[in-house]
Amino acid sequence: MQDTEPFVPRVPGIDYGVLDTFLGYAVRRAQIRLYEDFIASLAPWGITPPRFTAMVIVSRNPGLKLIQLAKVMGIARSGAVILVDALEDLGYMQRHPVPEDRRAFNLALTEKGRTDLVNIIQAVQEHDQRMSRMFSTEEQARLRRQLIQLAGGTPE
Amino acid sequence: MQDTEPFVPRVPGIDYGVLDTFLGYAVRRAQIRLYEDFIASLAPWGITPPRFTAMVIVSRNPGLKLIQLAKVMGIARSGAVILVDALEDLGYMQRHPVPEDRRAFNLALTEKGRTDLVNIIQAVQEHDQRMSRMFSTEEQARLRRQLIQLAGGTPE
DNA sequence: TATTGTTATACTCTATAACTATA
DNA sequence: TATAGTTATAGAGTATAACAATA
Numbered sequence: 461m462q463d464t465e466p467f468v469p470r471v472p473g474i475d476y477g478v479l480d481t482f483l484g485y486a487v488r489r490a491q492i493r494l495y496e497d498f499i500a501s502l503a504p505w506g507i508t509p510p511r512f513t514a515m516v517i518v519s520r521n522p523g524l525k526l527i528q529l530a531k532v533m534g535i536a537r538s539g540a541v542i543l544v545d546a547l548e549d550l551g552y553m554q555r556h557p558v559p560e561d562r563r564a565f566n567l568a569l570t571e572k573g574r575t576d577l578v579n580i581i582q583a584v585q586e587h588d589q590r591m592s593r594m595f596s597t598e599e600q601a602r603l604r605r606q607l608i609q610l611a612g613g614t615p616e
Numbered sequence: 617m618q619d620t621e622p623f624v625p626r627v628p629g630i631d632y633g634v635l636d637t638f639l640g641y642a643v644r645r646a647q648i649r650l651y652e653d654f655i656a657s658l659a660p661w662g663i664t665p666p667r668f669t670a671m672v673i674v675s676r677n678p679g680l681k682l683i684q685l686a687k688v689m690g691i692a693r694s695g696a697v698i699l700v701d702a703l704e705d706l707g708y709m710q711r712h713p714v715p716e717d718r719r720a721f722n723l724a725l726t727e728k729g730r731t732d733l734v735n736i737i738q739a740v741q742e743h744d745q746r747m748s749r750m751f752s753t754e755e756q757a758r759l760r761r762q763l764i765q766l767a768g769g770t771p772e
Numbered sequence: 773t774a775t776t777g778t779t780a781t782a783c784t785c786t787a788t789a790a791c792t793a794t795a
Numbered sequence: 796t797a798t799a800g801t802t803a804t805a806g807a808g809t810a811t812a813a814c815a816a817t818a
Contacts (some may be wrong), residue, residue: 474677520630584638599762606755607639
């Protein structure tokens with residue numbers, strides 16, 4: 461059965477009450493929309509947001525250990541194991557033994573991972589531009605700065 | 617073991633590459649932070665964001681049917697069944713038979729649901745204000761408007 | 773003792789598909 | 796036939812806790 465259509469942010473005749481007053485609810489609705497379009501745009505590669513983040517982080521920080529990846533992504537070590545397993549199954553990532561510490565592995569993209577990441581990044585760029593093209597360059601920059609503040613982060 | 621600390625949006629020494637250029641990644645980081653604080657603030661009631669949304673929607677639209685709740689929330693009917701089950705288990709929601717249509721139920725909050733929702737809404741308001749108090753009233757309004765645009769919605 | 777990675781287990785949120793009882 | 800709700804099943808993504816190997 462066809463049950464799920466794209467999310468309708470406002471159904472006519474429905475009273476959303478206090479939900480309309482919360483910044484958090486607005487962020488959540490935006491996130492839902494962005495997530496839907498991200499998944500659709502990246503479907504050819506089987507890439508989800510956490511997988512994309514992991515690929516970019518590992519590609520920019522070669523030799524990262526699993527525990528560091530977990531910390532950067534804000535997830536438990538056990539979650540990082542599953543994430544790396546999935547990327548290994550997709551042929552995008554590999555664990556390399558570390559001679560100096562036989563408990564640990566250095567994470568790295570495979571050749572296929574590096575090649576596909578170029579196209580994946582381009583697809584994400586197109587997705588991101590499609591989602592944000594209703595804003596001027598300055599509006600986008602300001603919006604991103606405010607969101608980073610909201611996230612508790614170092615606005616660059 | 618103590619494994620998961622609060623999400624660190626920027627780990628020193630890590631190169632985030634293109635992630636820093638995407639509006640979508642900024643939204644996701646903000647969402648992670650807001651979600652963490654929401655869950656912590658609502659822990660006394662066992663309320664998650666979808667459960668809160670469902671409670672508010674049902675309280676403002678009494679007699680809503682399960683299939684309508686699913687549509688408003690953008691989830692499948694089977695998901696709405698699980699959500700309503702959880703809220704029934706918490707003693708917050710009830711299904712009432714509809715005489716004119718014996719397949720359907722009208723959803724409604726229980727007495728306890730109505731009473732607790734007052735306190736729950738207050739806790740969410742405090743959470744939302746705590747998260748957004750670094751912005752002026754105008755900045756908040758503009759930010760919310762932009763997020764609603766991003767979500768593809770009717771900016772009020 | 774502490775750390776790295778793994779496994780076992782569980783919970784939330786989501787989906788698709790088949791089923792039932794009604795309409 | 797179509798609709799409202801349910802159940803069965805599955806898959807992400809997350810968690811905590813215990814474990815083995817190594818430091």
